[in-house]
């Protein structure tokens with residue numbers, strides 16, 4: 001997926017001006033940078049949720065998207081099971097759905113909670129449902145917009161390793177937005193460091209080129 005000379009303004013605010021970026025297929029690419037720099041705007045353009053003013057966005061053919069946000073965004077009146085079922089209704093027949101949903105509920109270790117409603121879950125459990133829902137959906141592009149923000153350190157580490165497990169079993173092109181150095185270094189294959197307005201890529205890191213993550217952390221410590 002690639003942006004070529006993309007420009008986007010909100011009223012008088014130029015968020016992107018002739019902006020170029022590339023997201024590799026089935027890799028995790030991180031957009032790292034301060035609040036307001038345009039990370040969510042880039043993800044929304046990639047997902048075709050925001051129109052651009054100028055330029056070109058080349059998207060994988062048959063791109064299908066799923067999302068995980070900071071808030072789990074579950075349907076309050078539905079159970080854990082039904083929240084996942086809801087997004088799969090138009091995709092699979094009921095027999096197939098049952099198997100997929102059970103598998104994913106199992107993978108996020110919520111087997112005993114499938115009939116619980118979101119308000120009966122902890123924040124971490126609710127976020128696990130939203131991860132399961134995003135992976136259960138047959139997307140090939142996954143957008144993670146600060147999905148671990150607000151979780152304590154222990155929960156964050158658990159969620160990151162759970163994410164890796166799910167992703168290793170079912171790889172997709174991931175756009176991962178974060179402000180958090182540890183998250184960026186632990187999860188990403190590639191990191192774009194953004195700054196300035198309109199947004200500029202001030203550094204690009206291929207994590208695979210590093211044996212020592214402390215060097216990457218140093219580069220992210222801007």
Ligand SMILES: Nc1ncnc2c1ncn2[C@@H]1O[C@H](COP(=O)(O)OP(=O)(O)OP(=O)(O)O)[C@@H](O)[C@H]1O
Pocket residue numbers: 010011013015033034035036037038039040041042
């Ligand atoms: N729909 C919109 N209408 C007007 N302004 C917008 C809109 N969406 C984003 N903006 C503005 O564009 C700029 C970039 O916003 P964006 O949400 O992309 O930044 P971000 O890097 O994702 O920030 P954060 O890390 O805080 O989520 C901000 O100044 C924001 O106020």
